[in-house]
Structure formats: C-alpha cells, structure tokens
Amino acid sequence: MEKDRVKKFRIKRWDPERASKPRWEEFTVSLDPFERLLDGLIRIKDNLDGSLTFRSSCAHGMCGSCAMKINGKNALACQTLAKNTPEVVVLEPLPAFPVIKDLVVDMDPFFEKIGRIMPWLLEDGPPPERERTQSPEEMKKILDAIKCIMCGCCTSACPVYRAGKDLYLGPASLVKAARFIFDSRDAGWEERLEMVSGKNGIWRCHSIYNCYEVCPRSIDVTGIISRLKRMSVKKMLLPPRRPG
Amino acid sequence: MRYGQKGAQVRRRPGTGFLAFILHRGSGIILAFFILPHLYMLYFLKDPARYEAIRGVFINRMAVRLAGAGLLALVLAHGLNGARVMLLEAGAPSRLQKALFVTALIIGLLLLAAGARLMIAA
Secondary structure: OOOHEEEEEEEEOOOOOOOOOOOOEEOOOOOOOOHHHHHHHHHHHHHHHOOOOOOOOOOOOOOOEEEEEEEEEEEEEOOOOHHHHOOEEEEOOOOOEEEEOOOEEEEHHHHHHHHHHHOOOOOOOOOOOOOOOOOOOHHOOOHHHHOOOOOOOHHHHHHHHHHOOOOOOHHHHHHHHHHHHOOOOOOOOHHHHHHHOOOOOHHOOOOOHHHHOOOOOOOOOOHHHHHHHHHHHHHOOOOOOOOO | OOOOOOOOEEEOOOOHHHHHHHHHHHHHHHHHHHHHHHHHHHHHHHHHHHHHHHHHHHHHHHHHHHHHHHHHHHHHHHHHHHHHHHHOOOOOOHHHHHHHHHHHHHHHHHHHHHHHHHHHHH
16 A cells, blocks of 8 residues: 555444444555545445445535534535545544444434425415426526535534424425525415424524635525525515515 | 534534524623623722722732733624624625624623733733
C-alpha cells in the first residue's frame, strides 16, 4: 500500500440485538485521493469484514442512503473524497435516529414526520388532460426545496430535533412542506402552512444553521424555514392569498 | 484540521449559529433572573428618600459597577444577537449568518468597552 493513500477507518459498530453498547473498530485500506469514503467502506466489507453494515444505493449523491457522521459532521459517504479527509476517518451512524446495526439507522421516525405534511400534490379541480405546467418563474420558487434527497443529514444535525425528537417536525419535513406550499400547482398550501405553523413546526426552529451547514445538496434549509415563518406571519396579518 | 478528537469519537467544533444560539438563550435566561427581582424591588420601593439611600449604598461600590458592566454585556449580547436573528428571519441571506455574528460581536465589544469605561469611572 502506498503510504499517502492509506486511510484508517475508525468505525462505531453496534448490533443492539447482541451487544449492550457500541464498540470502535479500525480498518486500514488504500484509497485513491479521488475515491470516495463509500469505496473504502465497500472495500472493507468485501475484503476485511463482511459483517460491516451500511446503506448505499446510487453512490452518486442522489439517493441519500449513505448518510452518516463523518469526522463529526453529517455527510454522504459517496460525496466525500478521500483527499478531503484526514488520515484517520471516523465514521458513526447518524445521530438522533435509533441504530439498527453499525452505520444503519432506523429512518422510520424521519419518514413518519415527512408523511405528516402530506408530501403529495393536492388538487382542487379535475386533473388536466396533459401535464400540470409551471412558468420558469413559478418553478424558481421551489427550485431549492426540490433538490432535497431526504438523506436525514439536516434533521439529525438539528439540536432542537435531538432535544425533542418526538415533537419537532424537523428541518427536512419543513423543507418538504415548503416544496408544496410554494408550488403554484398545489391547492393545499393553506392547510399545509397551518400545520407547519403549529406548535411542533417552524416556531421550534431557532435558526441555529446546523442544517444549512451539513446539507449535502447545499439547500438553504434555514432560509426556507425563515421564508415559511414570514409567510405564516403574513397569513395571520393579511387576507389569505397564494404565497409569493 | 477543523475537528478536535476526544477519545475515539470526534467532536465537531460547534458552529457559529449554535454559539450564537447558546449566547442568546443564556443571556436571556440570566437577564430574566435579574429583571424579575429588579422590577419586584422597584415596585415596593416607593419612598424616594429610601430609594436614594439604597442607591447611594450600591452606586459607590466597585463590585456593583463591575456588575453593571456585566449587565451591559448581557444586554448587548442578547439584543445584538436578537437583531441578527431578526435580520436573518426577515430575509437576509443565510450565507451572511457568520458575518452578521462577527459584526454583532464587534459592535457589542465596542459598545461594551465604551459603556463599561463610563460606568466604572463614574
């Protein structure tokens, strides 16, 4: 192994069905500077320890499956190049979610929260004969929010979510809500806005910006939540109209 | 390297937003604990002569003046951080959040230096 290519993977491993607490294990692999950490994990699983468990699917930053805590910061293993990491790479499962095994966490609570905001288009009339069209200007209003791949990095990095995970909807759910609230084709914006303006929605966000800093898709998560806050105030003070 | 290591686990240095939140929340809680007894005391202190007598006892003590400077620091930390959050929630771009925190910190320190100098010298 070439010395400059050697990476030490320090991985937090835990099988809650077999052990009472997690343990740390180290693996040494050789990685090209332009290979991703996911390549290292696959190499470990293929050659060193087949029992290492992690999720991966697209390997191109589009599915969000390989979200994990990398050197203390939530990120996608498939987006993190070896050259941008120190010699020792510390990998942990996403915090705030229950661990299933090793780097795999139970995302059910996360998707349950997203489900609460009704993440589908609501119509108030008969379906059109062809597709539902939008102008480029209308599309720009949701351009940032539609980039979300629901990896959970933002929600798991949010200290408010971690403090009250049974209550707070979390940043990803609020971004998903914004994606429909600002969508010109959606007829349920008032209902959705009322839901996210409730006690477990936008007003629990303290603008800490952890979500904004970790988002692997560079979505302005806190900015979108602030936009929802402004709209909620406007809706309270002004006659209801389609948000701008 | 941006990350400090503690044992096997890597602890990420808290972000600017988190520091600002802790500063804002912490100063708010301390101010609430100060303001409530302060207002309670003022409400029952209706005799002007007695008020002046108590004020006279406190105003000349250096410890009280330093505490006054500390109170000013708390008010500045809370107020300027509140203004920063209001600006960001009113639509200031998120990319400015760190710059706004640093600006608030510099303004706060300048005002504190000027205010504390006056308070301690008075």
